[in-house]
Amino acid sequence: MLTLLNLLSAIALLIWGTHIVRTGILRVYGSHLRKVLSHNVSKRPMAFVAGIGVTALVQSSNATALLVTSFVAQGLMPLTPALAIMLGADVGTALMARVLTWLSPLLIFLGVVFFLSRKQTRAGQLGRVAIGLGLMLLALELIVAAATPITQQQGIRVLFASLTGDLLLDALVGAVFALIFYSSLATVLLTAMLTGAGLISLPVAVGLVIGANIGSGVLAFLNSSLQSPAGRRVALGSLLYKLIGLLLVMPFLDPLANWLDGLKWRPEEVVIGFHVAYNSLRCVLMLPTVGLMARFCNWLLPDRPDDSGVARPRHLDPTALATPSLALANAVRETLRIGDIIETMLNHLLEVFQSDQTALNKELARLDDDVDALYSAVKLYLAQVPREVLSGQDSRRWAEIIELAVNLEQAGDIIERMLCKVQDQKTAQRHSFSESGLQELASLHAQLLANLRLGLSVFLSGDKESARQLLRAKRRFRAQERRLAHAHVDRLYDQVVQSIETSSLHMELIADMKRLNSLFCSSAYVVLESGETGALHHSDSDAQ
Known part of the structure; x- marks a missing residue:
C-alpha cells in the first residue's frame, strides 16, 4: 500500500x-x-x-x-x-x-x-x-x-x-x-x-x-x-x-x-x-x-452546425482561463466583436432616420439580444479568471474589458430605445423630420460612428496619442451637439411645421447620441489616467 x-x-x-x-x-x-x-x-x-x-x-x-x-x-x-x-x-x-x-x-x-x-x-x-x-x-x-x-x-x-x-x-x-x-x-x-x-x-x-x-x-x-x-x-x-x-x-x-x-x-x-x-x-x-x-x-471531425438564433461567443476558450494573459486576450477579441455589433446597430438606426423600414425593428432587437448574450458571456468568463495571480497590468486590463463591455451593453439598450421612439413618431403619429433636421441628425450620427471606431481602436492599442485624439473628437461632438440644438430652436422660431411636430423626439435623440458618445469615448480616460492626470482632468473639464 x-x-x-x-x-x-x-x-x-x-x-x-x-x-x-x-x-x-x-x-x-x-x-x-x-x-x-x-x-x-x-x-x-x-x-x-x-x-x-x-x-x-x-x-x-x-x-x-x-x-x-x-x-x-x-x-x-x-x-x-x-x-x-x-x-x-x-x-x-x-x-x-x-x-x-x-x-x-x-x-x-x-x-x-x-x-x-x-x-x-x-x-x-x-x-x-x-x-x-x-x-x-x-x-x-x-x-x-x-x-x-x-x-x-x-x-x-x-x-x-x-x-x-x-x-x-x-x-x-x-x-x-x-x-x-x-x-x-x-x-x-x-x-x-x-x-x-x-x-x-x-x-x-x-x-x-x-x-x-x-x-x-x-x-x-x-x-x-x-x-x-x-x-x-x-x-x-x-x-x-x-x-x-x-x-x-x-x-x-x-x-x-x-x-x-x-x-x-x-x-x-x-x-x-x-x-x-x-x-x-x-x-x-x-x-x-x-x-x-x-x-x-x-x-x-466535421464542424457542428450552429442553429441557434442568438450569437454565441467565438473567442472565450475555457481552457485558457489558467493562463490569464491568454484569457484576457480572448476577452478583448470578444468585446471588440460586441463593438462591431453596436456599429451595425448604429448603421441600421440611420436607415430608420432616413426612411420607413419597419422590418429593421426585428433586426435591431435581434442584434441587441446578441449584444446582451455576448456581454453576459464576457462577464462570466472574466469572473472565472483568477484575480489573485494577475499582475498589476493585467488587473488594469481586466477592469478595462469589464468597463467597455458594460458601456457597449448600455449603448445597445440606448440604440434600441431610440429606434422605438423614431418608429412611434413615424408610424403611430405619422410625423417625419424636416430636411434640415434629418441632415443634422445624419451629421451627428457620422461623428458618433467615427468616435465608436476610434474608441475601439484606443481600447485595443492603448495608444495615448489616439486617446488624446478621441478626447478632442468628444469635445467637437459636444460643440456640434450644442450648435444643432440651437439650430433646432431657430427652426421652431421660424414656425417650421415638421420641426414643431418632431421637436421632442429631435431633442431626445440628440441627448441619446450625447450619452452614446460619452460611452464610446470612455476608453480614452482609461489610457490617459496613468502619467497624464493633469491633462486628463483638463480634457475632462472641457468635455463637460
Whole structure:
C-alpha cells in the first residue's frame, strides 16, 4: 500500500510541476508565445521549428497542444501549421527533457532563490518556473523509484517475461503505462531502468517506448474533449501520426533491435537515445504530409452546425482561463466583436432616420439580444479568471474589458430605445423630420460612428496619442451637439411645421447620441489616467 501511495504522490507531483511550469511561463511570456504560434507559421518548416522552441520553453508537449488547440478553435490558426507545430512539439519534449536532466539541481536552487527574493517581478516568476521544472524532474525520478519495487514482484516479473517482442502488445502496455503515469517520459525512464536491470529485452523496450508516445497522444486527445471540433482535430492528427509511426516501424523491429544491441552503450542510454531518435525521425518524415492529415481530420471531425438564433461567443476558450494573459486576450477579441455589433446597430438606426423600414425593428432587437448574450458571456468568463495571480497590468486590463463591455451593453439598450421612439413618431403619429433636421441628425450620427471606431481602436492599442485624439473628437461632438440644438430652436422660431411636430423626439435623440458618445469615448480616460492626470482632468473639464 505504501508503494502505491508513493507512486500516486509522485504522479501528482509531476502533474503539479507541469501546471506550475505551464502557467508560470505563460504568465510571463503568454502574449509572446501567442504571437510565435499564431503568426509566421505559414511555412511548415517554420511551424515545425516553432513547435520545438515553444515546447522547449514550456517543457510539455501537452501544454503546447493546449495552446495550439485553443488557437485553432478560435480561428487564429489553420489546422495544417498546427499539426506541423505538434510534430515539432514531440521533438522538443524529447530533446529538452534530456538536457534538463543535467540541470535539475541548479534549477531548483536558483528557482527558490529568485522566487523568494523577487516574488512579484518577472525574475521571480521565472524562478517559479524553474522550481516547477525541478519538481517535474524530481517527480520523474520518484515515479521510477516508486515503480521499481513493484517491478520486483513475482507477478510483475511474470508479466514482463510474457512480453516477448510482439510490437503491438508491447506498445499497448507502454501506452497504458503512459496513461497511468500521466507522462510518456516517465514511462521511457522506467523502460530504460527495466532494460538496464535485464527484466525486459531491447525489442520489448522499443515497443514500450513507441507505446509511451501513443499514450501521450491519447492523453492530449482526452484533454481536448471540451474543445470545439476544430480544436480536437489538432490532438486527433497528433495521435494518428503516432499510430502511423507504430505501423512504419513494425517491419523493421528485428533489424532495428539488433542494430541497437550492437551499440557499445549502456542499455539505459540506448533506450533514451532511441526515444529521441525515433521522435525526431518520425516527425521529420511526417512533416510533408500535414496538409493531407488536416483534410483527413476535417473529414473525421466535421464542424457542428450552429442553429441557434442568438450569437454565441467565438473567442472565450475555457481552457485558457489558467493562463490569464491568454484569457484576457480572448476577452478583448470578444468585446471588440460586441463593438462591431453596436456599429451595425448604429448603421441600421440611420436607415430608420432616413426612411420607413419597419422590418429593421426585428433586426435591431435581434442584434441587441446578441449584444446582451455576448456581454453576459464576457462577464462570466472574466469572473472565472483568477484575480489573485494577475499582475498589476493585467488587473488594469481586466477592469478595462469589464468597463467597455458594460458601456457597449448600455449603448445597445440606448440604440434600441431610440429606434422605438423614431418608429412611434413615424408610424403611430405619422410625423417625419424636416430636411434640415434629418441632415443634422445624419451629421451627428457620422461623428458618433467615427468616435465608436476610434474608441475601439484606443481600447485595443492603448495608444495615448489616439486617446488624446478621441478626447478632442468628444469635445467637437459636444460643440456640434450644442450648435444643432440651437439650430433646432431657430427652426421652431421660424414656425417650421415638421420641426414643431418632431421637436421632442429631435431633442431626445440628440441627448441619446450625447450619452452614446460619452460611452464610446470612455476608453480614452482609461489610457490617459496613468502619467497624464493633469491633462486628463483638463480634457475632462472641457468635455463637460
